[in-house]
Amino acid sequence: MKSVSDGNGNEIKVVAVECFLEHMGYLNPEETRVKFLLTCHIENLIADLGLSHAEAAEKTDLPAEFSVNAIAGKVEDISVWQLMRALDDLGAVVDIAIRLPRAGKTIIEIAP
Numbered sequence: 001m002k003s004v005s006d007g008n009g010n011e012i013k014v015v016a017v018e019c020f021l022e023h024m025g026y027l028n029p030e031e032t033r034v035k036f037l038l039t040c041h042i043e044n045l046i047a048d049l050g051l052s053h054a055e056a057a058e059k060t061d062l063p064a065e066f067s068v069n070a071i072a073g074k075v076e077d078i079s080v081w082q083l084m085r086a087l088d089d090l091g092a093v094v095d096i097a098i099r100l101p102r103a104g105k106t107i108i109e110i111a112p
Helices: 029-049 053-059 066-071 080-089
Strands: 002-005 011-014 096-102 105-110
Touching: 029 053, 029 066, 029 080, 053 066
Parallel strands: none
Antiparallel strands: 002 011, 096 105
16 A cells, blocks of 8 residues: 555555456456446447437347446446447447467457
């Protein structure tokens, strides 16, 4: 734990953790990070299309309460595949490129 000043003369205790999502109790932080990224794109598409969350639920296989749950960080009951399908259902093109290792490094990329 470390103390830092808030700029107003108050000391704040700061705890540094290696992985915030793991610290918050997510069992698979890497998968959760991907789910949050995909969820953000879904929410942006819903807004861009001018859809209500009920209308978006009709167009996708996501439950109507999906947005509320995702904003609260509750993504464990939805799969990455469901999120990718929802993006597709909303008109996004989902490309996943997997490149062969070069110099011992594998790159997996999700195109924006």
